[in-house]
Amino acid sequence: MKKANRKYIIDVCSECKVRENDSSKKKLFKCRFCERYFCKKHLAPRLAMMRSAIEEIKDPVLRDKVYEEWRKKDGHPDWAWTEKYFEKIKIEEERKRERFWEAVERLKEISEEKEKKEIPSSILYTPFPEKIEKVVKLSFPKKSLIILIIAVGILLSLLAITIHKNFEIGNELSFIENKLYNLQEEKDNLTQKSKSLDWAINTIQAKLNSTKEKLGEVNSLIQIMKSNKKYKLHDPTYYEVKSFLEKDQTDKNIYSENYTCAYFSRDVNNNAEESGIRTAFVELEFPAGVPGHAIIAFNTTDKGLVYFEPQYDVEVRPEIGKRYFECLEEIPGYYWVGPEYNDTIVDVFIWW
Amino acid sequence: MSESFKIILIILAMLVIFLLFEIQHLLQSQKFLQLKKENVANMLREIEELKKELNIKEMTLTNVSEELNKTNLYLNLKEIELEKLKVGNRYELQNLFYEDVKSFMEESIQECDSSNCIVNRAKENGIRCGYVQVYTTREKYYPLIRFDTLDRGTIYFNSLSSDPVELSSFEPIKNILVIW
Secondary structure (H helix, E strand, C coil), X not given: CHHHHCCEEEEECHHHHHHHCCCCEEEEEXXXXXXXXXXXXXXXXXXCCCHHHHHCCCCHHHHHHHHHHHCCCCCEECHHHHHHHHHHHHHHHHHHHHHHHHHHHHHHHXXXXXXXXXXXXXXXXXXXXXXXXXXXXXXXXXXXXXXXXXXXXXXXXXXXXXXXXHHHHHHHHHHHHHHHHHHHHHHHHHHHHHHHHHHHHHHHHHHHHHHHHHHHHHHHHHHHHHHCCEEECECCCHHHHHHHHHHCCHHHCCCCCCCCHHHHHHHHHHHHHHXXXXXXXXXXXXXXXXXXXXXXXXXXXXXXEEEEECCCCEEECCCCCCEHHHHECCCCCCCCCCCCCCXXXXXXXXXX | CCHHHHHHHHHHHHHHHHHHHHXXXXXXXXXXXXXXXXXXXXXXXXXXXXXXXXXXXXXHHHHHHHHHXXXXXXXXXXXXXXXXXXXXXXXXXXXXXXXXXXXXXXXXXXXXXXXXXXXHHHHHCCECCEEEEEECCCCCEEEEEEXXXXXXEEEEECCCCCXXXXXXXXXXXXXXXXXX
C-alpha cells in the first residue's frame, strides 16, 4: 500500500546516467532526506564524503563502521543523510561513554565499601544488577563460552548423525535378517526338494535295475524257448496210418504178463508221434472186476477217428455195450474168438 | 565459573558419554551387520549351489525315468514275444517252464476231474505232456501226468493237486508206462 501511494515521476535517473551511462527514462522516487528523485536502485541514501575524510577518523571501530557504510554500492550520496548519520553516531558514542563512566564510578564505590567492611560478594551485584551484568559480560571468557556452545552443537550434530546411522543400520539389519530368514526358508525348501528328488531317483533307479534284471531273465527265457524243441504233429490220412503201421514193428512183439496191451499201445503211440503222426492212447473199460484194454486211435483227415488194435495192426470200431472182439475188423480167412471173460465195452477213454 | 557454564559442561560431558555409547553401539551394529551380510552371501552361494544340484538331479531323474519307460516298453515287447513263443496248439507241442506248468495245473484242477481231461487240455494248448501209468502190481497202476520242464526237468502231477508228486511215494514201483 505504501508503494502504491508513493509519488513518482518518469524521468532519467542522474545516478544511472553518471555511474552506468543509462539515460533511459524510468520511474523515479523522491528521497525523503535530500528530496531529489532517483530510481528504485539508487533511492537509498549513502555517505557523501571523501575517502581521505574517513581516514582522518581516529577511533578504529568508528572508522571501520563508516567504511562499511561508505562501501555500499547502491543508493545515492546524500549530504543531508550523512549529516544525520554522524549526529546519530555521535549521540550513541556519548551514551556509551556515559554508561562506561557510570560503571567505573560504581566499581570504585564498591571496592571502597568492600575495604571498609566485609560485605558478601553476592551483595556487590544487588544494587545495580543490570549494569553489573553488562560489566560481567565484558569480563567473562566469551571465547570459551562460544567454544563450549560450538562444541555442544558439534556433539549434538555428531550424536544426531550417530543415532541416525544407528537407526539406518537397525533398519538395514532388520531387512537383512528378514532376507536371511526368507533365504533360510528357500534353502530348506530346496533341501527338501533335493531330498525328494534323491528319493525319486533312487526309487526309479531301483525300479530300472529291477526291470533290467527282469528283462535279462525274459531274454534268457526267450533264448531257451527259441532253442526249445517243438514237437510238430499232424493228423494223418488213413493211408498214412496204414503205411505207418505196416512199417512199425511193435506188432511183432509177443504179448506176455510183462508186455501187455498197454505196452503195445504205448509203443505204437510213441513211435507214431516221433514220426509226427498225432496218435491217441485209448483205454476201453470193461465190466467191473475185468481189467480194461488199451488200443490206439488216429484222427485221420479223410476217414475221421479210426481205432487200431496195436497187437495185430487191425482196425477196431468200438461201440459201448458191444463185446470188444466183435468190434475187430474181419481178416479174410480168419475169425475172432471171444475171450472167456466179459469184454463188453462199458466206456472209452481217449488220451491224445 | 558461573552456574550456566557448569551446566553446559555437565551437558557436554553427558553428551560425550552418550555419543561414545552410541558410537560403540554403532560399531557393534556395523560388525553384526557385516556378519549378517556375510551370512546372506554364504546363504545365497549355498542356494545357488543347491539350485545347480537340483537342476542336475532333475535332469538325472528325467533321464532315469525315460530309461525306465523305454526299458518297460522293451520288457513288454519281450514278454509278448515270450508269451507268443509259449503258445502252441495240438499240432505243435513244446515243453514249458516249471512256473507255466504250475499255473496250467492250477487252472486245470479247477476245470478237470481226471488225468484224461488234464492231458487232453494240455495238448489242446500245445503243452507237451505224457500220460503215465505207474504200476505197483501187474494190473494195478496210478495214473499221473508228466511234464518235462525246461528249467526243472521232469515233474509229475496227479489230477487232484497242482503240487508235483514224487514217484518215490508209489514204492514199490513195478513198472512205469509213459505215453506221449
